[in-house]
Amino acid sequence: MSFEELEHTADLRLRVRGATLDEIFAEAGRAIFQVMYGHCKDRGVERRIEVEAESLDSLLFDYLSELLFITDVENVVFCTFDVKIQGTRLTAVLRGEPLDPARHSGGTLIKGVSYSGLEIRRDEEGYVVEIILDV
């Protein structure tokens, strides 16, 4: 599991890898929270979510959009993502801590997940996807 930031002038472009689908979705979640808030510790906040879509790419779009929604309305920051995917249905347990502006203000606010180039591909190491996020 890994993610890296690729060059993009105006927005944020991430390449996320995972050996399995569960892993790549978990890592994509971790990546956007890392970008937005920097450090995060599991301090007992837990949320469970379920998302269903018509394709894996749209499932990733919906899942990441759901994470952006939850952090915006509930003021929580997540650091661990336990994701299970069956077909194009996802369940995830998210763990983290309440948002603390003093510790979490060093990052970049993400406004939305773009569909541009959003395509989960298989390669020799597992799965890879590039995600462009509006920041």
Add this chain to the structure above:
Amino acid sequence: MLAGINRVGDLEWEVPIGYVPGMRVPGRFFLSASLAGTLEEGAVRQLANVATMPGIVKYSLAMPDIHWGYGFPIGGVAAFDMTEGVISPGGVGFDINCGVRLITTPLTESDLAGKRRELIERLFAAIPTGVGAKSTLRISNKDLSRVMVEGARWAVERGFGTEADLARCEAEGAMSGADPDAVSSKARQRGVPQLGTLGAGNHFLEVQAVREILDPATAETFGLKEGQVCFMVHCGSRGLGHQVATDHLRTLEAALSKYRIHLPDRQLACAPIDSPEGRGYYGGMVCAANYAWANRQVIMHEARNVFAKMFGLDCDEMRLVYDVAHNVAKFERHEVDGRPAEVCVHRKGATRAFGPKAPEIPHEYAGVGQPVIIPGSMGTPSYLLCGTTTAMQKTWGSTCHGAGRVLSRSKVKKEVLGKEVREQLAGEGILVRAHSDAAIAEEAPQAYKPSQEVVRVVHVLGLSAIVARLEPLGVIKG
């Protein structure tokens, strides 16, 4: 210049049909030789992708602050036929009606001597900024429905500013056609606590001085004098707008096959303007746009109060010059093939720049054209321009929206430290206040094209005319 692009004028370039498969019209963009070096191939491809969309009229256009975004390029402008054409959130962006307003004060720079730090601190305390910032307003869901329909008027009726402010907003601070039913419960949940907050990223409130007047007669009409202290507010529709864009992007993407629309980039997901999905997006987008006008109205009012208390001013002495949107889609009347026709104009990172006598602009500005506000970055000047007849003829009454980035956020953070940027700017007499130095680093002046050059290009082309140059004195950021 990149391969495959033809020069058609001194500062004008054409992307021919065939640059990407399926283009219905050519692309056109405006750039000087010195800006050409910053043009990314990805931005040109995005400009060409827009030209594949159904019902696009004449050209896929981009202003000189063109850069690589997602869906439309940033700086992109395109008009669509009302019957054959489409509407797309990819032509507006997630921050619906991100925009700028400029307010004059009766103060001069010398009035701020020894008080600038205190002014910036008081503004920072009065206006919620940054990630997780919540409004001090307590509004209900019912209030929110009214905000989404009434826009800036909702704020004025609750004492945030005056009736005179409304006439000086694009669309008088509220577009018609809002459909609160097209706004999801999720968008509402995000919108309720965030009204009156600045947000993060490149959003700011900046105190500025009018440094140079280039067109004295028009400056007088707009109420600007040399040496005068002004302030500028740059922000948008916050989480509500982001959620409206996300929700409808998803609906439109799923409906592409229903309308047999084939696109090179799914972020351009769109639907016929008069389809259930197209009408739904438009109605929701208008709600978010109106929320953004109310948001900027509330923020302006809070800033006026800070100035009023500190300098013993009356709020009426701080005149709103104008408020412009730079991420929006609108139904407008333009000349198409020599005849007036209604088209759906998308502006993504582009500013409306209607010329003299356009019925949509305030009566008091009818003789000179609409004020166009171009924010610089923290260290570079901002400009006030006016709209022109040339813009009406060439660009659907549109011009640039800002300096445009040249360095990604990650690259600039590797090259500079926020603390250094803050100290360097302080050395130049510009005070910067933010929650974190990282936020300052991301928006460092070196991350942007020189605003002077972008503005010079639109001025030389006649897409808008420079009226005044404003320089930053202090800025609060998210």
